[in-house]
Amino acid sequence: MEILFQLIVSGIAVGMIYGIIAFGYQLTFATSKTLNFGQGEALMLGALVGWSTIRYLLSLGLSPMPAYLLMIPVVLVFGMMQGAFVELLGVRQAIKTKSEAGWIMATIALGIIFLNIAENVWGRDDLSFPSPLGNTSLNFFGVRVLPMEIVIVFGAIGMMLLVELFNRTSIYGKAVVATAADRDAAQLMGINTSRVITFSYALSSMVAAFAGIMVAPVTLTGATMGASLGLKAFAVAIIGGLSSGIGVVVGGLILGITETLTGYFISTGYKDVPGLILLLLVLSLKPAGLFGKTAIKKV
Amino acid sequence: MAIKYVLLAAVLSAACAGAVQAQEPIKVGLSGPFTGGSSAMGVSMRDGVKLAVGEINAKGGVMGRPLVVVERDDEAKNEVGVQVAQELINKEKVVATLGFINTGVSLASQRFYQEAEIPVFNNVATGSAVTKQFPAPNYIFRNAAYDTVQSAMIVEEAIGRKGFKKVAILADSTNYGQFGKDDLLKALTAKGMTPVAVEKFNVKDTDMTSQLLKAKEAGAEAILTYAIGPELAQIANGMAKLGWKVPMIGSWTLSMASFIDPAGPNADGAMMPQTFIQAPTTPKRKAFIEAYQAAYKVDRIPSPVSAAQGYDSVYLLAAAIEQAKSTDGVKIREALESLKTKVEGVVTTYDAPFTKDDHEAISGNIPVMGIVKGGRVEAVDMKDLEGDKALRVKPKG
Numbered sequence: 001m002e003i004l005f006q007l008i009v010s011g012i013a014v015g016m017i018y019g020i021i022a023f024g025y026q027l028t029f030a031t032s033k034t035l036n037f038g039q040g041e042a043l044m045l046g047a048l049v050g051w052s053t054i055r056y057l058l059s060l061g062l063s064p065m066p067a068y069l070l071m072i073p074v075v076l077v078f079g080m081m082q083g084a085f086v087e088l089l090g091v092r093q094a095i096k097t098k099s100e101a102g103w104i105m106a107t108i109a110l111g112i113i114f115l116n117i118a119e120n121v122w123g124r125d126d127l128s129f130p131s132p133l134g135n136t137s138l139n140f141f142g143v144r145v146l147p148m149e150i151v152i153v154f155g156a157i158g159m160m161l162l163v164e165l166f167n168r169t170s171i172y173g174k175a176v177v178a179t180a181a182d183r184d185a186a187q188l189m190g191i192n193t194s195r196v197i198t199f200s201y202a203l204s205s206m207v208a209a210f211a212g213i214m215v216a217p218v219t220l221t222g223a224t225m226g227a228s229l230g231l232k233a234f235a236v237a238i239i240g241g242l243s244s245g246i247g248v249v250v251g252g253l254i255l256g257i258t259e260t261l262t263g264y265f266i267s268t269g270y271k272d273v274p275g276l277i278l279l280l281l282v283l284s285l286k287p288a289g290l291f292g293k294t295a296i297k298k299v
Numbered sequence: 300m301a302i303k304y305v306l307l308a309a310v311l312s313a314a315c316a317g318a319v320q321a322q323e324p325i326k327v328g329l330s331g332p333f334t335g336g337s338s339a340m341g342v343s344m345r346d347g348v349k350l351a352v353g354e355i356n357a358k359g360g361v362m363g364r365p366l367v368v369v370e371r372d373d374e375a376k377n378e379v380g381v382q383v384a385q386e387l388i389n390k391e392k393v394v395a396t397l398g399f400i401n402t403g404v405s406l407a408s409q410r411f412y413q414e415a416e417i418p419v420f421n422n423v424a425t426g427s428a429v430t431k432q433f434p435a436p437n438y439i440f441r442n443a444a445y446d447t448v449q450s451a452m453i454v455e456e457a458i459g460r461k462g463f464k465k466v467a468i469l470a471d472s473t474n475y476g477q478f479g480k481d482d483l484l485k486a487l488t489a490k491g492m493t494p495v496a497v498e499k500f501n502v503k504d505t506d507m508t509s510q511l512l513k514a515k516e517a518g519a520e521a522i523l524t525y526a527i528g529p530e531l532a533q534i535a536n537g538m539a540k541l542g543w544k545v546p547m548i549g550s551w552t553l554s555m556a557s558f559i560d561p562a563g564p565n566a567d568g569a570m571m572p573q574t575f576i577q578a579p580t581t582p583k584r585k586a587f588i589e590a591y592q593a594a595y596k597v598d599r600i601p602s603p604v605s606a607a608q609g610y611d612s613v614y615l616l617a618a619a620i621e622q623a624k625s626t627d628g629v630k631i632r633e634a635l636e637s638l639k640t641k642v643e644g645v646v647t648t649y650d651a652p653f654t655k656d657d658h659e660a661i662s663g664n665i666p667v668m669g670i671v672k673g674g675r676v677e678a679v680d681m682k683d684l685e686g687d688k689a690l691r692v693k694p695k696g
Contacts, residue, residue, distance in 0.1 A: 263509025
C-alpha cells in the first residue's frame with residue numbers, strides 16, 4: 001500500500017508540472033486560438049534566469065529562503081516580457097493575416113533561438129539549483145515527499161487560481177474572457193483584442209517561467225531541460241482539452257500518475273506509452289479533450 | 300585557422316627555446332567535446348595531450364621535429380565529429396588523430412581515417428565496438444578501459460568483493476547505457492547470477508521513483524549503473540529522497556563532475572573502475588599530477604582518467620613515429636602493432652601493448668575501483684595501488 005501511495009504522490013508532483021505548463025498553452029489558445037510551441041523553452045529560460053538571480057542574491061549573503069522568495073518576482077516579470085516578445089515577433093503578424101500555420105513555425109523557431117541563446121549564456125552543462133527548503137524528504141506514514149514537491153503542487157494550484165481570479169474579477173480579466181468568448185464581438189465592444197492576446201502570451205510564459213523555478217530545485221537545470229517537459233505538457237493539454245483550465249490539471253495528474261504506475265507495475269522501458277495511448281484515444285474519441293467543449297464550426 | 304596554427308607553432312617553438320630546429324612540424328589531430336555535457340572529460344583529455352606534447356617538444360620533438368596539435372571541438376555530436384574528421388584529414392593533413400570521448404562520435408568519424416589509412420587513438424571512448432569496427436589492417440587503437448573490462452570489474456566488485464547476492468541494473472536508454480547493460484548482464488551470467496531488477500530511464504527524466512522503488516522492493520543490495528553524470532545524480536538524489544541507501548557501483552562515468560557536483564553528499568560511496576586515480580603512487584604519476592596542477596592551476600583534475608589517458612596516448616604515438624622513422628600512416632600502424640620500446644606512461648608501462656589483432660592497450664587487470672569521498676575520487680582500497688601493485692601491466696600474449 002505504501003508503495004502505491006509513494007508512486008501516486010510522485011506522480012502528482014510530476015503531473016502538476018505538466019499541468020501548469022499545459023495551463024500556459026490553454027491561456028493563449030483561449031484568446032487567440034494559437035499556441036506557443038516554445039513553452040518548454042519559456043520554462044527553461046525562467047529557471048535559468050532564476051538560477052542567475054538566486055546565485056547573485058546568495059552571493060550578497062542572503063540565506064536560501066529569502067533569496068528564493070525575492071527571485072520569484074524577477075522571474076515572473078522576465079517571463080511576462082519574454083511571452084510578450086514571442087507574441088509581438090512570432091504571432092501577431094500571423095493572426096493579422098489569418099495565417100493558419102505561420103505562428104506554428106514562428107513559435108518553434110523562437111524556441112530554438114532561445115535554446116541557442118541559453119546554451120551560449122549559461123553553457124551546455126547542467127547546473128544545480130539551490131533548494132530553498134533543503135533536500136531532506138519528509139516522511140508521512142512511510143510515504144516520502146520532498147518539501148519542494150509539496151511546493152510544486154500548491155504553487156501550481158495557487159498560480160492557476162490567481163490567474164482565474166484575475167480573469168473573473170478584474171476589468172482586464174473580463175477583457176480576456178470576452179476575447180476568449182468571441183474575439184470579433186469583443187473588438188466591436190471596444191476591447192483592444194490584440195493587446196489582450198499579447199497579455200495572454202505574457203501570462204502564459206510567466207506561468208511557464210514560474211513552473212521552471214519550481215521544478216528546478218528537484219531536477220537539474222540546463223538549456224535542454226524544457227524540451228521534453230514542453231512536449232509532455234502539450235500531450236496533457238490535448239488530453240485535458242485546450243479550452244478547459246480544470247482539464248489541464250486533471251490531464252497532468254492523469255499523465256503523471258500513469259507514468260509512475262506504469263514504470264513500477266509494467267516496465268520502466270514503457271513508462272511513456274500508456275500516456276501516449278491515452279492521447280491517441282482522446283484524439284479519436286473526444287477530440288476536444290476530456291473536459292473540452294466541442295465547438296461547432298459554422299461555415 | 301591558419302593563423303591559429305602559426306601562433307600555436309610559434310608559441311611552442313618559443314617554449315622550446317631552440318631545442319627543436321626549424322624543422323617541419325608533425326601535425327597531430329585532436330577531436331573531442333570541449334563544450335557541453337562531456338566537456339569535463341574532453342578538456343581534461345586535451346590538457347593531458349598538450350602537457351605531453353610540450354614535454355616531448357622540450358626534449359627535441361619526434362625525429363627532431365616538433366609535434367603540433369590541431370584541436371577541434373566535436374561537441375559530442377556525431378555529425379560534427381564527421382566534419383572534424385574530414386577537415387583534419389583533407390585540409391590539415393594530420394599524421395594521426397587522438398581523442399574521442401563519445402563512442403557514437405568515434406564510431407561515426409573513424410571510418411574516414413580508416414579509408415585514408417591514418418591511425419586513430421581513442422584515449423577515452425569506451426564502447427566495446429570502437430576497435431572492432433574494421434578488420435585488419437585496422438587503424439583504430441585505444442588506451443581506455445573498454446566496457447567489457449569495466450562491466451566485469453563492476454560485477455566483480457559487487458558480487459566477488461562485497462558479496463552481494465541481489466543487485467539491480469539501472470541504465471539509460473542511449474546506446475551507451477543499453478550496450479553497457481548488456482555487458483553487465485553477460486558479466487552477471489558468467490557468475491551465475493541474474494539481477495533482481497533491470498530498469499531503464501530516459502536522459503532528462505525528472506523522476507526516478509518508479510525505477511528505484513522497483514529495485515528497492517526487489518531487495519537490491521546494490522545498484523549497478525550505466526548512464527552519464529546528470530541522470531546518475533538524479534538516481535543518487537532519488538535514493539536519498541526515498542530514504543534508501545545502497546551502494547551505487549557503475550561505469551567510470553560515476554567519476555564525472557556532472558555526477559559528483561549535483562549529487563553532493565549523496566554521491567559519497569559511489570564506486571567505479573578507474574585507470575588512474577589522482578594519487579602520486581608512482582614517480583611518473585607524481586610528476587604528471589604536479590605538472591598538470593602547475594600548468595592549469597587546478598587542485599582537482601576535472602577528469603583525472605581522461606587527462607592521464609590523453610597524456611599517455613601522445614607518448615605511445617610518439618614512440619611509434621620514432622620507431623617507424625616516418626609519418627606515413629601505414630608505417631605508424633605497423634610500428635604500433637609491434638612497438639619495441641617500453642613506453643612509461645601514467646596509467647601503466649606499455650610493453651608491446653598492441654598486436655595485429657589486439658588494439659586495446661588496457662587489459663582487465665589495469666584499472667582499480669575508485670570511490671567518491673567528499674567530492675573527490677579515491678581508491679576503494681589504497682592497497683590496490685601500493686608496492687608492486689602500483690604499476691599494473693598488461694599481461695603478455
